Amino acid sequence: MDDIYSQFKQLAQQAVEHTREELRTIRTGKPTPAFLENLSVAAYGTTMRLLEVATITTDSSNSLIVQPFDPSTIKDIETALHSSNLNVTARNEGALIRVIFPPLSEDQRNQFVKFAGTKAEDGKVSVRHQREEARKKLKELFDQKAITEDDRYKGFEQIDKITKEFTDLIDELKAKKEEEILSI
Structure with a gap:
């Protein structure tokens, strides 16, 4: 038994x-990296999780920073963020992407x-x-x-x-x- x-x-x-x-x-009032981790990104000829191609860190109370491991994937990540239904604004700042979350x-x-x-x-x-x-x-x-x-x-x-x-x-x-x- x-x-x-x-x-x-x-x-x-x-x-x-x-x-x-x-x-x-699930999104709360303050964004957390976990909210973006499983976002699908088409990179290197396959689909990968965002967590596998970039680091995600908290920037402020309403934004996250996504920094690709490989700078050549920044456009792929930006495309994935724009085409997602996450209701976020993704701003490419060269070597990183700032993801801004509107208030709920x-x-x-x-x-x-x-x-x-x-x-x-x-x-x-x-x-x-x-x-x-x-x-x-x-x-x-x-x-x-x-x-x-x-x-x-x-x-x-x-x-x-x-x-x-x-x-x-x-x-x-x-x-x-x-x-x-x-x-x-």
Whole structure:
């Protein structure tokens, strides 16, 4: 049974980490490099993530600096920024690109809060799915007479406790992200 618990915890932790990464990419009032990291850039005859072709640093409360590793990719990066639907202004300054973010309207903030809620719910659904898989494994052990009925119920309780722990963690991540989005 310990194997079932540890495997479930590992899969639930992966769901939490995935949710954390998803929430990281949602824009808040202050831009962060994570917002641009996964932008697709057509460079060197293939599509790459911006993070793979440039460094991204915070410049001010409303802008980021994108500095390509290879100056020949600056036009490709600029094109990717202009063609994205990120609602940003990209200004080529020679060796770097300054990406300016307009302030978020109240409607945009509310949309981002809703989006964060959707991503958090996706994470919780993933944890609950893993819970069901763990419960099935316990039921199989019971059906094979490898564990008693008491062990099965104790196992279900333990799995539910672990589920609550990880879904509460996702709720905390969501609340923190909502606070970041709504703070001006």
